Amino acid sequence: MDPYDxxxxxxxxxxxxxxxxxxxxxxxxxxxxxxPHEIDQVLGVVPRPRRESAGS
Incomplete structure (x- = not known):
């Protein structure tokens, strides 16, 4: 048995x-x-659409 396998x-x-x-x-x-944007791209993170705040 190979310990590195x-x-x-x-x-x-x-x-x-x-x-x-x-x-x-x-x-x-x-x-x-x-x-952070480049890290997200590498990890395949898809940004969520921003929700508008209730006060807008």
Whole structure:
């Protein structure tokens, strides 16, 4: 048995590891700190439409 042959069987954990790896790669390739918008893009976050406040 190879101690370095680690397989992830948990789909949610695998997805989380992939998102983290994508974020690390993007941060390493950027010359400056990633903005919140850039982080959202890397993570595939879709912004919610803003709701208008009741006073408007």
């Amino acid at each position: 680690v397989r992830l069987e948990d789909d949610e954990l695998l997805a989380e590891v992939e998102l983290t790896a994508n974020l690390i790669v993007a941060a390493n390739q950027s010359e400056q700190q990633l903005s």
